[in-house]
Amino acid sequence: MKHFFIPILLYLSFYSTVYAQNEKLNIMVFIADDVSWDDLGCYGNTQVKTPNIDKLAKEGLKFDNFYLTASSCSPSRNSIITGRYPHNTGAAELHTSPPMDMVSFPELLRNNKYYSVLAGKFHMGPYAKRGFDVMHEQRIENGDGGEESWVNSLKKRPKNKPFFMWFASYDAHREWGPNKFSGTHQPSQLKPPFYLSDGDETKADLAKYYDEIKRFDFYIGEVVQELKAQKELDNTLIIIMSDNGRPFPHSKTRVNDRGMKTPFVMHWPNGIKNKNVSSKSLISAVDIAPTLLTLVGIESPAQFQGYSFAKLLIDPELDFRNHLFAEHNWHDYEALERMVRNNNYMYILNSRPMQPQNGPADAVGSPSFKELEILKDQGKLSAIQADVFMVPRPYEELYDYSMDPLQLLNVASLPEYAETLKSMRKILNQWMKETSDNIPENLTKDWYLKEAGLIKTEFHNIRGEMPGESLNATKNNAKGAF
Incomplete structure (x- = not known):
């Protein structure tokens, strides 16, 4: 019994201190555009150059199983700041906006005397603007990569208020370069992922992508230096993440790890005492909003569908979620997929199996896609490379993480997985029903x-019917299975 109470007491003691200091805690979110979880050095990528992010990860906490709710820009961002699933925001499809009565966590911070700034890519609805005192959303002031207003925003803040800053880059969204970071990565030295071609055009494409990630990393370093100069680094919670997977075939718009898993680094010297550690817990993007409010002592509204994972900042080895949910809706092409993941399995429901999963239009127009098409015409595609052209697709997919962490072998049809398939299907159906999702x-x-x-x-x-629209999903605050 004694061992049970010790972590509880530590938790309560820590957060009583945080609450006492909540007006002083600053929050800064760096969000990349179209960057996959494994395209940073701290996540094991030995080809990309991200020294500033890697240093923050080494001095802070890295999450290895952090999932977005959509692998599509605006649905993902709206989900993050509202703490709601895409179909519950009323903006499940790309380039759509939630209603004006939707609440975002920046708005709640601003209402509690935070100075709030957005600098860089916006890509959310008018409702979200209520959350910011200042917005730098024009490319002419943000620069080609979206980062050039970041340091100035920090310099010009009022010094008598805590601050929240949403620093959103355009990097690494296509099109790329040229810029002063072009040539940082040499195509001849790169090895593309196994699901892409190993051809010269793909290597050149990948090098430009990595150059844009390098620019994102560089400006994060500049902001960190300014925080140090202002003596605010220790009391600032820094988050580094992305909104969806890389803009290549097999990644962006997919509901598997290549599309839906995000890098997630937290750095906060005054609050994260365990350095250079990783959490394996399953965490959803809808959990960000309630977590940040917990850390500053603000009560989360009923509208949030996520849960606070603040306890993991004290003990990263604790379990958190049992299930994660994600969705893919229209993004250039007709689509409706749903995904649920637990520690051992991932289940995917595809309601449009006659639609190939080529990727979004920008990926389809890329040199990397064209080289896959050449291999296809030559009959030289591997099974995984051919996946983006496959029609019909399975209506259901099931992946066993114990033997297949890359989700390459669909075991949904195997008899030995029949009970698991039934169980995962039931969990997803329950979540869809409880949160007013539909097809x-x-x-x-x-x-x-x-x-x-x-x-x-x-x-x-021409727009069709939005998932959840007929069920009034924007008014449903149910969290679904946890």
Whole structure:
């Protein structure tokens, strides 16, 4: 019994101190655009140059199983700042906006005397603007990569208020370069992921992508130096993450790890005492909002569907979630997929199995996709490379993490997994029902021709029915299975 109470007492003691200091705790979120979890050095990528992020990870806490709720820019960002699943924000599809009565965590911070700034990419609805005192959202002031207002925003803040800063880059969204970071990574020295071609065009494409990540990393370093100069680094919680996977075939818009898993680094010298450690716990992007409010002593509204993982800052080895949920809806092409993951398995439901999963239009128009097409015409694709062209696709997919951490072998049809399949299907169906998710018949159709980049179809700019719309999902605050 004694061993049970010790961590509880430590937890309460720590947070009573945090609450006492809550007006002084600063929060800074760096969010990259289209960067995968394993494209940073601290996550094991030996090819990309990210020394500033790697240093923050070494001095802080890194999360190895942090998942977004959508592998698509605006649905993901709206989900992060509202603490709600995409279909519950009313903006499940790309380039749609939540209603004006939606609440964001920056708004709650601002209402509690935080000075709040957004600098860089916005990509959310008008409701979100209530959360910021100052917004630098024009490319002319943010620069090519979206980072050039960051340091000045920090310099110009009022010094008598705690601050929240949402620093969002355009990096590493296509198109790329040239810029002063071009050439940082040499194509000839790179080895593309196994699901892409090993050709010269893909290597050059990947090098430009890594150059943009390098720029993101550089400006994070500049902001850290300014925090040090202002003597605010120790009392500032820094978060580094992305909104979805890399803009290559097999990644962005997919609901597996390549699309949905994000890097997530937390650095806070006054609050994270265990340095250079990782948490293996399953965590969802909807958990960010309630966690930040917990750390500053603000009560979370009922609208938040996530849970606070603040306890992991004290003990990263604690378990947190039993289940994660994610969704993919229209992003250039008609789609509706749902995913649930626990510690051992990932289950995917695909309601549009006759649609190939080429990736978004920008990835389809890329040199990397074109080299896959060449291999396809030559009959030289590997099984995993061919996946982006496969039609029909499985209606259900099940992956066993114990033997297949990369989600390459769908075991849904194997008899020995029948009970697991049934169980995971039940959990997903329960979550969809409880959170008012559905599968509309009249989804938004393809706006672009398949495998043709940005060539428009007759359905361009025509919206169908949004998932959850007919069930009034924006008014449903149910959290679903945890």
